[in-house]
Each structure stands twice: as C-alpha cells, then as structure tokens.
Amino acid sequence: MRDMQKQIKLINRPKGTPTKEDFKMVTAPIGEASEGEVLVRTVYISVDPYLRGRMNDTKSYIAPFELNEMISSGVIAQVVFSKSTLFKKGDVVLGALPWQEYSIANENTVRKIDHSRAPASAYLSVLGMTGLTAYFGLLDIGKPQQGETVVVSGAAGAVGSIVGQIAKIKGTRVVGIVGSDEKVKFLIDELGFDAAINYKTQNVAEALREACPNGIDVYYENVGGEIADAIFPLLNNFARIPVCGAISSYNNERPDLGPRVQGYLIKTSSLMQGFTIGNYSPRFGEGVSDLAGWLKEGKLKYEETVTEGFDRTIDAFLDLFIGKNLGKAIVKVSEIEK
Amino acid sequence: MRDMQKQIKLINRPKGTPTKEDFKMVTAPIGEASEGEVLVRTVYISVDPYLRGRMNDTKSYIAPFELNEMISSGVIAQVVFSKSTLFKKGDVVLGALPWQEYSIANENTVRKIDHSRAPASAYLSVLGMTGLTAYFGLLDIGKPQQGETVVVSGAAGAVGSIVGQIAKIKGTRVVGIVGSDEKVKFLIDELGFDAAINYKTQNVAEALREACPNGIDVYYENVGGEIADAIFPLLNNFARIPVCGAISSYNNERPDLGPRVQGYLIKTSSLMQGFTIGNYSPRFGEGVSDLAGWLKEGKLKYEETVTEGFDRTIDAFLDLFIGKNLGKAIVKVSEIEK
CATH class of the missing domain: 3.90.180.10 (Medium-chain alcohol dehydrogenases, catalytic domain)
Known part of the structure; x- marks a missing residue:
C-alpha cells in the first residue's frame, strides 16, 4: 500500500x-x-x-x-x-x-x-444527514396535515427533494422553488411535486400566488433572502416555517437585509423555528426506519x-x-x- | 336620562x-x-x-x-x-x-x-386582555425556566410590565427595554426587574450584552424594529421569541427592513412564534385564575x-x-x- x-x-x-x-x-x-x-x-x-x-x-x-x-x-x-x-x-x-x-x-x-x-x-443522503434533516424539520416542526400546502425552497437539493416527497406522502399540495427549468421539470416529472417555480426566470411572489391558491401552511426554508421574503405575505393562519438553511446568505459580506417578519408572524399566528439535525440524534433510528421503508416501497426517490x-x-x-x-x-x- | x-x-x-x-x-x-x-x-x-x-x-x-x-x-x-x-x-x-x-x-x-x-x-388590564396576552405568550410560547434570562421590550406597557413580573415569579433574570429613565426606574424599583435599558439614550446592543451576561433565552417581542434586531445576536441555543406586537412598525408607510433572522434562528435552533390572544380563549379561565392569585398574593403589580x-x-x-x-x-x- x-x-x-x-x-x-x-x-x-x-x-x-x-x-x-x-x-x-x-x-x-x-x-x-x-x-x-x-x-x-x-x-x-x-x-x-x-x-x-x-x-x-x-x-x-x-x-x-x-x-x-x-x-x-x-x-x-x-x-x-x-x-x-x-x-x-x-x-x-x-x-x-x-x-x-x-x-x-x-x-x-x-x-x-x-x-x-x-x-x-x-x-x-436519503438515509443519512440530509434525509434526516428533511424528515425531522418537516415532520417535527412543519407538521404537515393532509390537504395543506407545503412550499420548499432549494427543492431540487439533497434536503429539499426529500422534503417535497415526504410532504406528498403526507397528502399535501407541494410547491418547489428552484433555479432552473431542468430542475422544475425534475420536480414535477420525477418527484411528483404539484408545481415548481424557477426563481431565476419567474416573479416568485406572483408565481407563488398562482401555485398556492389556498395560501401556504408550511414553508420549509433552505435558502433565505428574497425568495423567503415572498413567502411571508402568503402565510395562512398557524403556518409553520422550519428554518433549515439560508444558502443565499452564506457568502454575504454585508448585513442581509429584508422585510422584518414580526408583523407577518403576528397577523397569522405563525411559527418559525431554526434547527440542526443534531437536535434530533436520539430519534435518528425512527427517521432512518421511515425513510428506508418509503425508499423500499418506491415512494421516495433520491x-x-x-x-x-x-x-x-x-x-x-x-x-x-x-x-x-x-x-x-x-x-x-x-x-x-x- | x-x-x-x-x-x-x-x-x-x-x-x-x-x-x-x-x-x-x-x-x-x-x-x-x-x-x-x-x-x-x-x-x-x-x-x-x-x-x-x-x-x-x-x-x-x-x-x-x-x-x-x-x-x-x-x-x-x-x-x-x-x-x-x-x-x-x-x-x-x-x-x-x-x-x-x-x-x-x-x-x-x-x-x-x-x-x-x-x-x-x-x-x-391585568385580569383582562393584556394580562392574558402576557400570560399565554410568555408561558405557552416563551416557556421560561428557572435561572434563564428573559428580555421584554415595551416593558413598562400594559403587556410588558406583566410579562416581566410573571418571568420573575418563574425564577428568571428579567431585563426590560423602555423609552425613558422614569420607566427604567419604575421597572427596577417598583416591579423588581433585574435590569432595564432606555433605548432612547443607550446603545441597545451594548446595554443588552452587559445586562445579559449569560445570553438571552426568551425575548418577548412587543416592539419590533431595531430593538428586536439587537436581540438576535445574543440568543442562546433553543431560545424562544413570543411575537406579540411590533408597535415600532405599526405606523410605517415603507417596508420595514432589517437583518433577516433565518441565520440566527438556525445557529441557535431558536423559535419565533406570533400569536394573538384569541388563540387561547378556551384557556382564559386558567390564566385569570393564576393572575388573580398572584395579584392577591402581592406578587403582581399593575x-x-x-x-x-x-x-x-x-x-x-x-x-x-x-x-x-x-x-x-x-x-x-x-x-x-x-
């Protein structure tokens, strides 16, 4: 050797x-x-x-x-x-x-x-850190209920693609936000999302209003920035926002300014909660077991x-x-x- | 007549x-x-x-x-x-x-x-809407634990003054943010707050660092704006922010811009939750009973x-x-x- x-x-x-x-x-x-x-x-x-x-x-x-x-x-x-x-x-x-x-x-x-x-x-990925991040953030904080609307940003990524599929398994309407038409097609054709938005070519606020006619109940946050800003005006009462990542700001050298969220949270009694997957380590077994089961049943693609x-x-x-x-x-x- | x-x-x-x-x-x-x-x-x-x-x-x-x-x-x-x-x-x-x-x-x-x-x-006030708003926002969302640090803005107001006193009853270190030296004195001398900050004459970020040597576990939000901005960098892990009001923005005609909060929430696994007192109407009896009890025992002044x-x-x-x-x-x- x-x-x-x-x-x-x-x-x-x-x-x-x-x-x-x-x-x-x-x-x-x-x-x-x-x-x-x-x-x-x-x-x-x-x-x-x-x-x-x-x-x-x-x-x-x-x-x-x-x-x-x-x-x-x-x-x-x-x-x-x-x-x-x-x-x-x-x-x-x-x-x-x-x-x-x-x-x-x-x-x-x-x-x-x-x-x-x-x-x-x-x-x-799906049976590891990113799958578990999708699983616990969505289910423990997002708590999607049948018939609700779930929006996920970074939706073609390792976490977002699993979030959207779990949200479909839970019987929700799922809308993904991504950065290319290829990814839009992937979400809809391959992963079964109900709608997908290309933030680089579409007006996100308008596209969200169209894709979420019943408002937004869960927003799984992966990106932050202006995409997130467009979510808040569309939140339903008692909406939940698991805050997993904010990739748009990771390379910022200046303060990342946007509309303050307090007013939106008050108006709708909504919740935003940051988390890291380490918080859930005592429950990893439960997550891996569900994810592996869905994988085996063909309900989850990665x-x-x-x-x-x-x-x-x-x-x-x-x-x-x-x-x-x-x-x-x-x-x-x-x-x-x- | x-x-x-x-x-x-x-x-x-x-x-x-x-x-x-x-x-x-x-x-x-x-x-x-x-x-x-x-x-x-x-x-x-x-x-x-x-x-x-x-x-x-x-x-x-x-x-x-x-x-x-x-x-x-x-x-x-x-x-x-x-x-x-x-x-x-x-x-x-x-x-x-x-x-x-x-x-x-x-x-x-x-x-x-x-x-x-x-x-x-x-x-x-104390037995009505504002007392109940203080009670449920602090206890149900803020969940203060003995020895933690609780910060409340608008602390001399109808809600804030009750929040701080309940937080003291729960055994926490309580810091209030207000807009006059008279109110600072009122919080410390009359209501038993541990520290108070006059945001009109002090640098809030510096004063908070000094008043909260162990960081912030609960921030009860009444005001929004720049005061709230100064809170986020001091949040401890698993901090809770009941979002009750944002009076600083109510009269804004322009978008209320500030640092986006996602990064802070992720780093600390913190929670922000908006609410209105109507959410708790089935539990008003419980709240009034506790508030009236503390009032009678002399633990609560209004x-x-x-x-x-x-x-x-x-x-x-x-x-x-x-x-x-x-x-x-x-x-x-x-x-x-x-």
Missing part, C-alpha cells in the same frame, strides 16, 4: 463566496492505526452548504474549522486495516472524517453501514450529483453555491472493494 | 401615524334596549396599540374597522336598563363595545365582572395610565405611539354608581 496521500486544508477564511485559493491540496503520510483504531480508505465525501458556515471564525452550533487544518464532513469509507475488534477489513463505515484519501479513525467515531439495504452513498475524483472535491463544494447539483452532492474518491 | 350622546368614528384610514383628523366626534341618539338587550353606560375604554392595525384596510386576524363607523375596543360599562334576564341595573360588565358614552348590547356579547375581587379597570373624559379618548390612543403610558392606558368615561 501507498505511504503518502492527498489532503485538503482550509488556508484562508473565505470572504464572501469561497474560491479555490481558500484551500490547499497537500501531500502527507497516511500513518498507521493503533490499538482501537481502523485505517480506512475514503470512498465518498459529502459536500454540503453548511460547511461554508464552519469556514467562518464565528460561534455557531458547530465549531469552526481551524485554519491550515483539514476540512471534515460526512464520509463513507472502507476499512483497509483494523486494530479494532469492532471492525474487520472490507467493512464499509460512515463517520465525520477529514478530507483526505485515507483516515485513521477511532473505533467509536465511525459506524458500520449495511450497504446491502441501499447503496453506500445513500447513507450520506438523486445524486457525483463528482469523480478526490482532486475535484473543492470544485464539487463550490458548485453548491451556483446550484449545479441535483439532489445530493457527493465526491466519489474510490470504489468499494468486494 | 339624556337622549343624546357622543360617539367617535374613524373617518380616514391613517397614513403613517394617526392624527386627530382621522377621527370625528359626533352626536347621536342613545337608543333603547329591546328584548334580550341591555343599555349600558360606558365606564372605562381600553386604548391599545393593536387597534392601529384595525384602522388599515388589510386582511389580518381581526376585521378592519369600517370607515365612518365607530371604533370599538374592550370596554367596562354599567347596566342602566336591562331587558335581559341575565343582567340587572347596576351590574358591571365587560365587552367589545363601540367608542360612545352609552351602548345597547345583546346579552350574549357582554359578561358580568366581579369588581369586589379587583377594581373594575383591572379587567381591561399600573394604569388613566385619561379622564370621553372627549380625550383619541388623545389617549395617540399617546400610545409616543410611549406616554406607564402600564395600561385606559380612558375613564364615568363613575361606577353604587
């Missing part, structure tokens, strides 16, 4: 939109596993919008990345060498691991996944945008902010070996 | 801050009660910020006032003549009644109050700013928007007769 590998480090805190210059690819030794550790080969790397927040040096729900250290995110990897009694060579595992070709992981920081039930990459090659990890991350991905964005670093 | 009385009508929909020219005092017959009705003499009129919203011709949780018709609000009145078996002459009643010196009310639209338990005017004379009703209403009132603003129209 090789001794050296590539790693990706954060070398500047991005100002506004991240650029390639904020990252550096370096070569470093792979190292050796000690007792209770496994050496794993990276198979898939998850690239996610929330990682942008960790590149700032500000207090948040999760610690910022250190400068001149590796980025880390959800990773699927395969055990190459085990000094743990919990894992054997060939096991496929999931963990929060650094962006490098191989990792040494403590046996308590990774868990084995059953890739006979679903493809391994699904554990980074899409992946796979970028091939470790060298293109940064490109895959930067593409998130120009909306290139359909469904979950992942980087394929190596093949799972039998 | 007199035949004629004065009435106050809305003759223009205010543009921005209401002025006297938006209202008109007219003289009209008092009329006679029919079967199932009572003739009542107005004793106290409640003037409230929310009435401003009803002067606009826009959809909200409560219908707008009609042009060239009387304003109505919470009124305490005394029965002068009864053609109802439910009421007798001398009974003191509470109802949503028009701004006039006498009213004819259907027996089902008013209810008798026990003014031996508390002064009649208290049924417009202040009133009483304007004397029906002719000054409009002045009392307009004074709300320049923060003249301490506690509940009411107009005393007549005396309760034994």
Whole structure:
C-alpha cells in the first residue's frame, strides 16, 4: 500500500463566496492505526452548504474549522486495516472524517453501514444527514396535515427533494422553488411535486400566488433572502416555517437585509423555528426506519450529483453555491472493494 | 336620562401615524334596549396599540374597522336598563363595545365582572386582555425556566410590565427595554426587574450584552424594529421569541427592513412564534385564575395610565405611539354608581 496521500486544508477564511485559493491540496503520510483504531480508505465525501458556515471564525452550533487544518464532513469509507475488534477489513463505515484519501479513525467515531439495504452513498443522503434533516424539520416542526400546502425552497437539493416527497406522502399540495427549468421539470416529472417555480426566470411572489391558491401552511426554508421574503405575505393562519438553511446568505459580506417578519408572524399566528439535525440524534433510528421503508416501497426517490475524483472535491463544494447539483452532492474518491 | 350622546368614528384610514383628523366626534341618539338587550353606560375604554392595525384596510386576524363607523375596543360599562334576564341595573360588565358614552348590547356579547375581587379597570388590564396576552405568550410560547434570562421590550406597557413580573415569579433574570429613565426606574424599583435599558439614550446592543451576561433565552417581542434586531445576536441555543406586537412598525408607510433572522434562528435552533390572544380563549379561565392569585398574593403589580373624559379618548390612543403610558392606558368615561 501507498505511504503518502492527498489532503485538503482550509488556508484562508473565505470572504464572501469561497474560491479555490481558500484551500490547499497537500501531500502527507497516511500513518498507521493503533490499538482501537481502523485505517480506512475514503470512498465518498459529502459536500454540503453548511460547511461554508464552519469556514467562518464565528460561534455557531458547530465549531469552526481551524485554519491550515483539514476540512471534515460526512464520509463513507472502507476499512483497509483494523486494530479494532469492532471492525474487520472490507467493512464499509460512515463517520465525520477529514478530507483526505485515507483516515485513521477511532473505533467509536465511525459506524458500520449495511450497504446491502441501499447503496453506500445513500447513507450520506436519503438515509443519512440530509434525509434526516428533511424528515425531522418537516415532520417535527412543519407538521404537515393532509390537504395543506407545503412550499420548499432549494427543492431540487439533497434536503429539499426529500422534503417535497415526504410532504406528498403526507397528502399535501407541494410547491418547489428552484433555479432552473431542468430542475422544475425534475420536480414535477420525477418527484411528483404539484408545481415548481424557477426563481431565476419567474416573479416568485406572483408565481407563488398562482401555485398556492389556498395560501401556504408550511414553508420549509433552505435558502433565505428574497425568495423567503415572498413567502411571508402568503402565510395562512398557524403556518409553520422550519428554518433549515439560508444558502443565499452564506457568502454575504454585508448585513442581509429584508422585510422584518414580526408583523407577518403576528397577523397569522405563525411559527418559525431554526434547527440542526443534531437536535434530533436520539430519534435518528425512527427517521432512518421511515425513510428506508418509503425508499423500499418506491415512494421516495433520491438523486445524486457525483463528482469523480478526490482532486475535484473543492470544485464539487463550490458548485453548491451556483446550484449545479441535483439532489445530493457527493465526491466519489474510490470504489468499494468486494 | 339624556337622549343624546357622543360617539367617535374613524373617518380616514391613517397614513403613517394617526392624527386627530382621522377621527370625528359626533352626536347621536342613545337608543333603547329591546328584548334580550341591555343599555349600558360606558365606564372605562381600553386604548391599545393593536387597534392601529384595525384602522388599515388589510386582511389580518381581526376585521378592519369600517370607515365612518365607530371604533370599538374592550370596554367596562354599567347596566342602566336591562331587558335581559341575565343582567340587572347596576351590574358591571365587560365587552367589545363601540367608542360612545352609552351602548345597547345583546346579552350574549357582554359578561358580568366581579369588581369586589379587583377594581373594575383591572379587567381591561391585568385580569383582562393584556394580562392574558402576557400570560399565554410568555408561558405557552416563551416557556421560561428557572435561572434563564428573559428580555421584554415595551416593558413598562400594559403587556410588558406583566410579562416581566410573571418571568420573575418563574425564577428568571428579567431585563426590560423602555423609552425613558422614569420607566427604567419604575421597572427596577417598583416591579423588581433585574435590569432595564432606555433605548432612547443607550446603545441597545451594548446595554443588552452587559445586562445579559449569560445570553438571552426568551425575548418577548412587543416592539419590533431595531430593538428586536439587537436581540438576535445574543440568543442562546433553543431560545424562544413570543411575537406579540411590533408597535415600532405599526405606523410605517415603507417596508420595514432589517437583518433577516433565518441565520440566527438556525445557529441557535431558536423559535419565533406570533400569536394573538384569541388563540387561547378556551384557556382564559386558567390564566385569570393564576393572575388573580398572584395579584392577591402581592406578587403582581399593575399600573394604569388613566385619561379622564370621553372627549380625550383619541388623545389617549395617540399617546400610545409616543410611549406616554406607564402600564395600561385606559380612558375613564364615568363613575361606577353604587
């Protein structure tokens, strides 16, 4: 086996939109596993919008990345060498691991996944963090009721595409907001959304009024900004807004100004609630079980945008902010070996 | 008894801050009660910020006032003549009644109050709509826990002053935001707040950081605008924001722009929820019972700013928007007769 590998480090805190210059690819030794550790080969790397927040040096729900250290995110990897009694060579595992070709992981920081039930990459999306984010945000905060209208922004993304499909399973009218006609078509033709809006070519406020003749009961927030602003005037009484993300503002250098929401919330007795998936960790089993069931029954489809090659990890991350991905964005670093 | 009385009508929909020219005092017959009705003499009129919203011709949780018709609000009145078996002459009643010196009310639209338990005017404040608004917004949405920090804006007002005192009863650190040094002194010396900030003379963001060394767990929103903006960066994880009012924006003619809140809600998993007191009507008994108990035990004080004379009703209403009132603003129209 090789001794050296590539790693990706954060070398500047991005100002506004991240650029390639904020990252550096370096070569470093792979190292050796000690007792209770496994050496794993990276198979898939998850690239996610929330990682942008960790590149700032500000207090948040999760610690910022250190400068001149590796980025880390959800990773699927395969055990190459085990000094743990919990894992054997060939096991496929999931963990929060650094962006490098191989990792040494403590046996308590990774868990084995059953890739006979679903493809391994699904554990980074529909059966993993983004699927659970869709599931708990929509069902626990959004509480969609049969016949209601659910709007989701970032609707062709890893979270949004699952949100919309769960909302359909729950018997609601589902409207998605996306940034291309291709995505509009995908939502309606492939995922069964009732309507979809291209915010780049349509007047969102007008299109929403047309697509939501009975108003909006649940708005699953992924993007923030002007798209969100257009939602508030259409809220029904007792509407619920799970606030999952605000990708439109992640690269802002100036204060993100928009209409204040208090008046809308009062008029309609509506609720907005931010959350992160970690809040729900005691209930992950329940979520995975429902998601896997719907997947098996064919009620849930998931899409992946796979970028091939470790060298293109940064490109895959930067593409998130120009909306290139359909469904979950992942980087394929190596093949799972039998 | 007199035949004629004065009435106050809305003759223009205010543009921005209401002025006297938006209202008109007219003289009209008092009329006679029919079967199932009572003739009542107005004793106290409640003037409230929310009435401003009803002067606009826009959809909200409560219908707008009609042009060239009387304003109505919470009124305490005394029965002068009864053609109802439910009421007798001398009974003191509470109802949503028009701004006039006498009213004819259907027996089902008013209810008798026990003014031996508390002064009649208290049924417009601490034991009435504003007390219940404080109670349910704080306890049902804010859910203050012992040792947490609760901030309330409009803290010397009818709602805010009760919110702060209930928060103290619940064992929290309570910080009020008000618009004069007299009110700061009132909150600390009379109501037992831990700290108070004068937003007109202090930098609210700095003063909040100092007054809330452990961050903010509950923000009871009465004012909106820049004061609210200063709260969001100080929210603790899982903070709760009952959104009761946004008086700073009620007279705005332009869009009310401020920093979008989504990022703050996500970072802290915080909740913002608008409400109106009508949502809680099935639970009013529970609220009145607790409030009356605390009042009796001396744990709750309430202040009133009483304007004397029906002719000054409009002045009392307009004074709300320049923060003249301490506690509940009411107009005393007549005396309760034994």
